[in-house]
Amino acid sequence: MDVSTREQWMTIAEKTIAAQPRVAEQILSMIKGLSAITDGFSVDQMEHAIQTATRAEREGADEEVIVASLLHDVGKLISVPNHPKIAAEILRPYVREEVYCMVAHHQDFQGRHYYEHLGMNPNLRENHVGQPWYELAEKFADRWDQKAFDPGYDSLPLEHFEPMVRRVFAKAKSI
Numbered sequence: 629m630d631v632s633t634r635e636q637w638m639t640i641a642e643k644t645i646a647a648q649p650r651v652a653e654q655i656l657s658m659i660k661g662l663s664a665i666t667d668g669f670s671v672d673q674m675e676h677a678i679q680t681a682t683r684a685e686r687e688g689a690d691e692e693v694i695v696a697s698l699l700h701d702v703g704k705l706i707s708v709p710n711h712p713k714i715a716a717e718i719l720r721p722y723v724r725e726e727v728y729c730m731v732a733h734h735q736d737f738q739g740r741h742y743y744e745h746l747g748m749n750p751n752l753r754e755n756h757v758g759q760p761w762y763e764l765a766e767k768f769a770d771r772w773d774q775k776a777f778d779p780g781y782d783s784l785p786l787e788h789f790e791p792m793v794r795r796v797f798a799k800a801k802s803i
């Protein structure tokens with residue numbers, strides 16, 4: 629790199645910007661990949677993702693929150709224990725801070741609904757009291773995420789969310 633030229637970097641920047649649409653396509657293919665994961669739940673992880681996003685949309689969430697709801701567990705493709713942070717970092721340049729935090733900390737909020745069965749503290753959300761994103765994270769966990777395992781729920785099709793994914797991932801807001 630220390631022998632590279634400004635002209636070369638201009639070319640790289642131009643081609644990188646032109647290639648940005650591949651990000652959304654990769655995200656969509658990861659969502660489809662979630663259909664291979666069920667791990668004992670009553671629906672597979674793709675249905676869970678779509679159902680969470682559908683519930684968010686039906687309760688008036690904005691587009692960034694809907695797309696984050698669709699992606700919130702996509703980190704499970706790689707590693708379950710740290711899946712919230714994986715998904716949150718994928719989203720980070722493309723969404724506002726509170727949406728990033730909603731995904732990054734969602735497991736602490738979700739714990740209220742089942743951690744007692746695993747001998748874990750169900751009140752980890754209390755560590756986040758006072759954060760500006762607390763209310764959003766609470767709504768996400770309690771009203772959308774934890775309910776989104778219903779095999780009889782009339783989820784919207786993934787195609788409904790595809791244009792939203794393409795718009796949110798069209799351009800990074802930050803790096």
Ligand SMILES: [Fe+2]
Nearest residue numbers: 676700701773
């Ligand atoms: Fe979830």
